[in-house]
């Protein structure tokens with residue numbers, strides 16, 4: 001039986017909370033909502049290895065919002081820390097020092113700065129060693145806690161702390177976002193997925209399905225970020241939904257490298273998503289930058305074209 005099928009609507013989501021209210025993160029943080037939802041599936045028996053980032057502020061001694069364990073590592077070495085914890089737990093269980101029931105799921109929690117750039121080699125090594133762990137990247141598309149500088153996760157056309165629009169670079173960020181999902185997929189881990197806090201049923205089903213696999217289980221969640229993206233905190237859910245519906249944030253999974261989209265968007269014009277965020281203001285004022293907006297739209301169309309042909313879905 002596919003146990004993931006128990007998540008058919010929001011009523012199937014666990015009401016119990018494992019991330020408690022009162023964290024010091026920004027109001028409206030989309031990544032925190034995704035983490036809260038993930039915890040509802042993972043449960044309390046987890047140990048989080050947090051690679052330094054915005055979420056490092058979540059648990060600062062003696063305060064924590066978590067009902068589970070938490071450990072910090074440097075940005076570069078979350079998965080290496082996870083290897084140490086996994087090995088220690090395995091040895092303690094084998095020696096009978098702790099009962100099997102006290103086993104913990106080992107979870108790396110990292111921002112995109114670490115996932116796409118600084119910690120990539122550590123992640124690649126852990127996948128190659130088939131380490132039994134979860135890896136959750138909350139992707140706010142820049143280095144969020146040090147001034148929102150550009151990272152290789154920053155999308156073409158977005159403004160960051162270090163890529164401002166100018167006469168020479170009217171699009172602000174001229175590089176294309178790195179495709180981390182495909183880098184991971186080349187390693188063929190047992191399970192990997194993209195998720196969104198605005199699709200809680202899809203997110204929950206994927207975490208549940210991942211629990212059936214031993215080895216690396218990788219998740220990238222879009223993390224709408226009022227502080228860095230420049231919008232009011234109450235709009236996070238709307239922005240997360242638009243990201244999926246315009247096709248810029250595809251919801252997908254890959255099992256042993258085999259790719260499947262879990263949701264076919266309505267393909268709203270990307271402009272609807274861009275125009276709500278201050279980081280894209282320069283594309284609309286003082287004069288509209290049609291070239292850049294069209295280039296972003298074309299990138300989305302190019303991504304989806306082969307999949308829509310396969311599934312005979314029409315735009």
Ligand code: SF4
Pocket residue numbers: 025026027028029030031032054055140144145223224225226227228
């Ligand atoms: S900067 Fe953005 S990602 Fe970081 S805690 Fe604030 S809202 Fe969340």
